Amino acid sequence: MSEETTLAQPQPVRKQQQRSIVTQQKLLDAAIEAFSENGFKGTSTRDIAARAGVHHPLITYHFKNKDQLWRAAADHIFSAFTRSLSKSLEENRNMDAKKRMSAMIYAYVNYAKSQPALHKVMVQEASCPSPRLEWLIDTHLKPFFEASFSLLGELQDLGIAPAGNPALLFNMIRLSSGGLLALGNELKESSNIDIEDPRTLDEIAAMIIRVFLPGEMPAAAAKAS
Amino acid sequence: MSEETTLAQPQPVRKQQQRSIVTQQKLLDAAIEAFSENGFKGTSTRDIAARAGVHHPLITYHFKNKDQLWRAAADHIFSAFTRSLSKSLEENRNMDAKKRMSAMIYAYVNYAKSQPALHKVMVQEASCPSPRLEWLIDTHLKPFFEASFSLLGELQDLGIAPAGNPALLFNMIRLSSGGLLALGNELKESSNIDIEDPRTLDEIAAMIIRVFLPGEMPAAAAKAS
């Protein structure tokens, strides 16, 4: 379920051809782009096919229908996202809680920049309850969120993060990074913030840490949390 | 340009009829709802008309076309929004800077709850540069944003708000309130946050103030900023 290739066909007798993998990848990339620009309803399968440089009936062939294509595309970016964040947590396993959280914030900001669709898709789907939204939350968001809540709780106990509902706090962090970067063009015009400038990304991450994790780690707890 | 009624016709010889005003209002409300759910491309004029309980050619009659209807609808909520925030600033003109900013945050959170379209529309339009986006920024966002930047700068000088680019800081505040509330359904599922509960709104506003305005006003500067 969580991997691409061999999505539509039940059990291929022969191995999947290279060109088929390429087509699927092109369709997924195009789908992410299109869906994040125009939402699910606002995107036509023909538009996706055109962006991918491919004939539109190939969508039916590879992904069965528009809904399945959406799921595959969302799965694609969200698993890459959680993979990237898990990796960051993994690499900093031995660091103290503040360093771990900071590293995660940097990872979040960078991934959100490279894939703003991540947040746009959420906003578009969050409008009204839909099977797509539910699937997305259960499959990708919940596990990662719950881990973050507890890490934040830890930081609150240490007096590093401000008090209050950690879930709320986490979502504010999430919006200050992912939500901010999703606004892209608007920020340039309205606030003279250029997210294309790599220094801006560091500035954003640094500010999030300054704002949401203002405390310092006590020397005693600096090694193990 | 900034007011509804008499949008399509050049100069009506007779005054506008009551039923016409009602129809326009119903169409505007329906349009806001529909556009915020499905984006510009994803919304059909027929859908809007159906939500408004009105025949679809009335859109042509009252607003000329889909694009003009979008502009009228956006104008509607954004001018109500800036009006609401200006009122808050006005009422607290004599208070100190922190109180003024706090009041604005409360106003922002409350308006974003009652009109989540405000933020959804921005995210949907921010995807790619569009004449609609530019118009929205120039007409409604920029004036209000610039006032906020300078108020925030003031708070930074007083050591109340964290240091850094005030424009960035302001946008984080904006996303932590408006962006958060736009996620509505998702938060309930993913983070067990119920934005329908009025206490949640207070909790959000209080947390934003705690996080973004952690300093206290110096006694000397408490009266005049």
Next chain:
DNA sequence: ACACTTTTTGTCCAGACTGGAAGAATTACA
């Protein structure tokens, strides 16, 4: 080289879409 499978292409469909035309109904005002 061959038969057989996977992948792509071209074409078609029924329904929904936008924008607009034209006439009927309603209302304002003298």
Next chain:
DNA sequence: TGTAATTCTTCCAGTCTGGACAAAAAGTGT
């Protein structure tokens, strides 16, 4: 009350939608 402007309704044309299908092409494995 009569009539002319305003508002609403009914229809149509041309385009786009998601999806279906057969036939062609390309690749696989023996």
